[in-house]
Amino acid sequence: MPRGIKVAAPATISNINCGFDALGLAINYTCDEIVGRLVDKPGIHLNLVGANARSTPSDPTKNTVTVAISNFLDALEESESLGIELKVKKMISPGSGLGSSAAGACAGVMLVNELLGRPMEKRQLLPFAIQGEYVADKSWHADNAAPCLLGGAILIREVKPLDIHRLYTPRGLYVTAVTPQIRILTKEAREVLSERVDFKSAVKQAANLGSFVHAMHTSDFDLLSRSLEDHLVEEQRAHLLPGFYDAKSAAMKTGALGCGISGSGPTIFVLSNNENSARDSAAAITKVYADKGIESTSVVSEVNQAGTVLC
Amino acid sequence: MPRGIKVAAPATISNINCGFDALGLAINYTCDEIVGRLVDKPGIHLNLVGANARSTPSDPTKNTVTVAISNFLDALEESESLGIELKVKKMISPGSGLGSSAAGACAGVMLVNELLGRPMEKRQLLPFAIQGEYVADKSWHADNAAPCLLGGAILIREVKPLDIHRLYTPRGLYVTAVTPQIRILTKEAREVLSERVDFKSAVKQAANLGSFVHAMHTSDFDLLSRSLEDHLVEEQRAHLLPGFYDAKSAAMKTGALGCGISGSGPTIFVLSNNENSARDSAAAITKVYADKGIESTSVVSEVNQAGTVLC
Numbered sequence: 309m310p311r312g313i314k315v316a317a318p319a320t321i322s323n324i325n326c327g328f329d330a331l332g333l334a335i336n337y338t339c340d341e342i343v344g345r346l347v348d349k350p351g352i353h354l355n356l357v358g359a360n361a362r363s364t365p366s367d368p369t370k371n372t373v374t375v376a377i378s379n380f381l382d383a384l385e386e387s388e389s390l391g392i393e394l395k396v397k398k399m400i401s402p403g404s405g406l407g408s409s410a411a412g413a414c415a416g417v418m419l420v421n422e423l424l425g426r427p428m429e430k431r432q433l434l435p436f437a438i439q440g441e442y443v444a445d446k447s448w449h450a451d452n453a454a455p456c457l458l459g460g461a462i463l464i465r466e467v468k469p470l471d472i473h474r475l476y477t478p479r480g481l482y483v484t485a486v487t488p489q490i491r492i493l494t495k496e497a498r499e500v501l502s503e504r505v506d507f508k509s510a511v512k513q514a515a516n517l518g519s520f521v522h523a524m525h526t527s528d529f530d531l532l533s534r535s536l537e538d539h540l541v542e543e544q545r546a547h548l549l550p551g552f553y554d555a556k557s558a559a560m561k562t563g564a565l566g567c568g569i570s571g572s573g574p575t576i577f578v579l580s581n582n583e584n585s586a587r588d589s590a591a592a593i594t595k596v597y598a599d600k601g602i603e604s605t606s607v608v609s610e611v612n613q614a615g616t617v618l619c
Numbered sequence: 620m621p622r623g624i625k626v627a628a629p630a631t632i633s634n635i636n637c638g639f640d641a642l643g644l645a646i647n648y649t650c651d652e653i654v655g656r657l658v659d660k661p662g663i664h665l666n667l668v669g670a671n672a673r674s675t676p677s678d679p680t681k682n683t684v685t686v687a688i689s690n691f692l693d694a695l696e697e698s699e700s701l702g703i704e705l706k707v708k709k710m711i712s713p714g715s716g717l718g719s720s721a722a723g724a725c726a727g728v729m730l731v732n733e734l735l736g737r738p739m740e741k742r743q744l745l746p747f748a749i750q751g752e753y754v755a756d757k758s759w760h761a762d763n764a765a766p767c768l769l770g771g772a773i774l775i776r777e778v779k780p781l782d783i784h785r786l787y788t789p790r791g792l793y794v795t796a797v798t799p800q801i802r803i804l805t806k807e808a809r810e811v812l813s814e815r816v817d818f819k820s821a822v823k824q825a826a827n828l829g830s831f832v833h834a835m836h837t838s839d840f841d842l843l844s845r846s847l848e849d850h851l852v853e854e855q856r857a858h859l860l861p862g863f864y865d866a867k868s869a870a871m872k873t874g875a876l877g878c879g880i881s882g883s884g885p886t887i888f889v890l891s892n893n894e895n896s897a898r899d900s901a902a903a904i905t906k907v908y909a910d911k912g913i914e915s916t917s918v919v920s921e922v923n924q925a926g927t928v929l930c
Contacts, residue, residue, distance in 0.1 A: 330826040465830040471845060473833050507814050510821035510851055515641040517829040519776040522784050525836045534782060540821055 313422050314343045317415035317616040318459070319400055319607070320407035321483060321577045322451035325538040325568040326516035332407070332451035333461040334612035335483050339400045339411035341619075342373070344419045347391040352377055360398040364412075369443070376413035376440025377420050383436065384427055392420060402444065403493050405575035406485060407452030413440030414457040414616045422618060430615075433457060434470060445495050452571065459615030463521060477611045478527035482586035484578035485570060486555070486593040486606040492548050497572030500544050509539040529565060529581045536566025536579065549573045551600055555593040562588035583608065624733050625654045628726035628927040629770070630711055630918070631718035632794060632888045633762035636849040636879040637827035643718070643762035644772040645923035646794050650711045650722035652930075653684070655730045658702040663688055671709040675723075680754070687724035687751025688731050694747065695738055703731060713755065714804050716886035717796060718763030724751030725768040725927045733929060741926075744768060745781060756806050763882065770926030774832060788922045789838035793897035795889035796881060797866070797904040797917040803859050808883030811855050820850040840876060840892040847877025847890065860884045862911055866904040873899035894919065 319339040322332040347353065352374050356364050368374040373396055381390065394416070402408045414437045421428055437453040454462040454472045465471040516535045523532035546552045549569060559567040559578045563585045570577040576593055580586040590606040597604045630650040633643040658664065663685050667675050679685040684707055692701065705727070713719045725748045732739055748764040765773040765783045776782040830846035833839070857863045860880060870878040870889045874896045881888040887904055891897040901917040908915045 327825070327829065329822050330829060463826070463829050463833055465826045465842070465846065471830075471842075473830065473837075473842065475833065501818060503818050504815040505818050505821050507812060507816050507851065510816050510824055511640050513821055514638070514825040514828040515774070515776045517825040518638065518641060518774050518832045519782075519784065521829045521832040522774055522786065522836070525833070526784075531776070531782075531784065535776065540818065540825075 312343065312345045313419055314341065314619050315415045315419040315422070315616060316341045316619050317411035317418070317456050318612045319485070320410060320452045320456045321485060322407060322571045323541065323568065324520070324577070325536045325542070325566060326513060326520050327451070327463070328538070328541050329449045329451055330464050330517060331461070331520070332455040332464070333483065334455040334459050334615055335485060335607060336609040336612045337607045339398070339406060339408055340415045341397045341399065342394055342415045342419050344392060344394040344423060346423055347393045349391045350389045351391060353391070353393045355393070355395045356398070357395055358397040358399070360401040363401050363403070364398055372409045372440040372444050373412040373416035375443045376436045377416045379439045380417045380420060380433065380436040384424070386424070392423065394419070403491060404487050405492070405569065405571040405573045406487065407456055407571065409441045409444035410437060410452035410456045413437040414453055416440065418457070418616045431458065438467065445498065447498055455615065457616050459613045461524065461611055475521060475524040477613070478524060478529065480581050481611060482580045482583050482608060483611060484580065484586045484589045484606065484608050485575050486590055486604050487575040488551070488597040488602045488604045490549060490574040490602065492573045497545055497548060500548065501541060502544060505540055512537070513539045532579070533565040536568065538568055542568060545569055545573065551596055551602070552576065555596045558592035558596050559589040562592050564589045623654065623656045624730055625652065625930050626726045626730040626733070626927060627652045627930050628722035628729070628767050629923045630796070631721060631763045631767045632796060632881045633718060634852065634879065634882060635831070635888070636847045636853070636877060637824060637831050638762070638774070639852050640760045640762055641775050641828060642772070642831070643766040643775070644794065645766040645770050645926055646796060646918060647920040647923045648918045650709070650717060650719055651726045652708045652710065653705055653726040653730050655703060655705040655734060657734055658704045660702045661700045662702060664702070664704045666704070666706045667709070668706055669708040669710070671712040674712050674714070675709055683720045683751040683755050684723040684727035686754045687747045688727045690750045691728045691731060691744065691747040695735070697735070703734065705730070714802055715798050716803070716880065716882040716884045717798065718767055718882065720752045720755035721748060721763035721767045724748040725764055727751065729768070729927045742769065749778065756809065758809055766926065768927050770924045772835065772922055786832060786835040788924070789835060789840065791892050793891045793894050793919060793921060795891065795897045795900045795917065795919050796886050797901055797915050798886040799862070799908040799913045799915045801860060801885040801913065803884045808856055808859060811859065812852065813855060816851055823848070824850045843890065844876040847879065849879055853879060856880055856884065862907055862913070863887065866907045869903035869907050870900040873903050875900045
C-alpha cells in the first residue's frame with residue numbers, strides 16, 4: 309500500500325451573489341494541504357500545523373477532516389484497526405469565507421481514498437466531504453465542497469440527494485478574493501437570514517441565477533455582470549462586514565463584472581473579464597480597508613479547474 | 620406601400636414551473652391571426668371575428684392589439700391621420716393560459732411594422748407588445764410576448780429594461796398543452812399570490828431555474844425533468860384549477876419530464892422527450908377531465924422557433 313501521500317485542496321468562493329447555496333467556484337490558491345500515511349496504531353491521528361492550527365478544532369468529533377474521513381471509512385466498512393496519521397496544514401483560517409472547512413474535508417477524504425488504493429471515484433467522495441463540513445456550520449450545503457473537490461464553477465440543484473453540475477467557464481474570467489482581518493462565523497451569518505423573503509425578490513433571484521448559467525454557457529460577460537445581483541442575502545449580511553459597500557463600490561469603479569460577499573464573509577470576491585481589472589479590484593478593495601486601518605490579504609486567479617489534487 | 624398583409628402569432632406556455640415570470644416558450648399552434656391594410660379613414664379600425672370575438676374587449680383602450688399598436692405608432696411619431704383596418708381572428712379565448720393577450724399584441728405590432736415598410740427590427744417591437752398585454756392583466760411581464768414574437772424558449776432576466784435570452788432547445792423536446800373548459804383570469808390568479816415566500820423555497824426556485832437553463836444547453840433531459848419543480852406559485856394557484864393534481868399525476872405516469880400550470884391556467888402543460896410520450900400525456904389529462912364531465916382541447920407540438928410570422 310502507498311505511504312506518505314500529499315494532497316492539496318483549493319480555496320473556494322461560494323454564493324456568487326445570485327446563487328445562494330447554489331453556486332461555487334474554486335480558485336488557484338491552496339487552502340489545505342494534508343500529508344498522510346498508514347500507521348500501525350488504530351485510529352485517525354491528526355496533527356495540525358501552521359499559523360492557523362490554533363483556530364481549528366482538534367476534537368475529532370468537531371474537526372471537519374476527521375468527521376469526513378470517519379464517514380468515508382464507515383461507508384467502506386473499513387476495519388476499526390486501521391491507523392491513519394495526518395499532518396494538516398491550513399493556509400487559510402476557518403471563518404474566512406473561502407471554504408476552509410470544506411477544503412479540509414475534501415483533502416482528508418481524497419487522501420484516505422488514495423491511501424486505500426482508490427476504492428472510490430473522486431466524485432463519489434463528495435457526500436463525505438459535505439458531512440465533514442456539516443460539523444463546522446451545521447448546514448448541509450455543497451457550494452464549497454463541490455468546487456473544492458472537483459474544480460470549476462459548479463451549480464448545485466440539490467444537496468440531498470446530490471445533484472450538481474459543472475458549468476462551462478468562459479475564457480478570460482478572473483476571480484479576485486480579498487480577505488480583510490474581520491471575524492465572521494458561518495453559523496452566525498446564517499442566523500441573521502430571515503425565514504421569509506419578498507416574492508418579487510425570489511423571482512429576481514431565480515431569473516439572475518438562470519441568466520448567470522446562460523451567460524457562462526455563452527461567454528456573455530455583459531449578461532454575467534447584470535446577473536451578479538443578490539436579492540436574498542447581501543442586504544441581510546452586509547452589516548456583519550463593515551465597509552463592504554465601500555469596497556464593492558471601489559471594485560465596480562475598476563470595471564469589475566460584479567462583487568459580493570464570498571460565502572458568509574469576510575472575504576469579498578470580484579469577477580472580472582481580464583486579469584488587469586481583477587488586480588485593480590484587489591488593490592481598490594485593499595485600499596478601502598487600509599484606509600480604515602484594517603489589513604487584508606488578496607488573491608487574483610482564474611477559475612481553478614483541477615479541484616483537490618495529489619501533489 | 621404594401622396592402623392586405625396577414626400575420627400569425629403562436630400560442631405560448633409561460634412560467635414552466637421553475638420560471639415564474641422568467642420562462643416562456645412558443646408552440647406550433649396559431650393563437651391570433653390578423654389581416655390588415657392601410658385605409659384613408661384615420662385611426663385603428665378593429666374588426667374581431669371568429670368564435671372568441673365575444674370574449675375580447677372591443678374598447679380600443681382595453682384591447683391589447685390596439686394598445687400595442689398605438690404605443691408603436693407613438694414611438695414612430697406617425698401622423699394621426701394614418702388609417703389602419705384590422706381583422707383579428709382569435710383562435711384561442713383570452714384567459715386560457717396560452718398567451719392570448721400577448722399573441723394579439725405581437726401580431727398587431729408586427730403587422731403594422733410591415734404595413735409601414737418595416738421601420739423597426741422584429742426584436743425592437745417587443746416593448747410595444749408588452750405594453751399591449753399590460754392592459755389585459757395590469758402586470759409587466761414578457762414570458763408570453765417574448766416567445767410569441769421571437770419564437771423559441773426564452774429566459775427573461777428583466778422586463779424593464781428588457782433583458783431576454785433565447786435558450787438552445789434540445790432535439791426531441793415536445794410540449795403538450797391541454798385546456799380544460801374552466802375559466803381563470805390572469806388578474807385573479809395574480810391576486811392569490813402571497814407577497815412573501817419561504818427563504819428555502821426562494822433558494823430552491825433559483826437552483827431549479829439555473830438547472831433548467833443548464834439542462835437546455837446540455838440537452839440533459841433527466842436534469843430538465845428534475846428542475847421542473849415550482850416552489851413559488853403552484854401550491855398557491857392549484858385550488859383555482861380543480862383536478863390539476865390528478866391531471867399532473869396522470870401525465871407523470873406516462874413518462875412526462877414535468878407538468879404544470881401554463882401561465883395562470885387553466886391550460887396544463889407537459890414537457891416530454893419524445894412525441895409519443897407527449898401524446899400519451901395529452902390523452903391522460905384529457906381523460907382526467909372527461910371523467911369529471913369537463914371537456915378539453917389539446918395540442919402536441921415541438922417548440923415553435925419562428926414566433927410571429929407573415930403568412
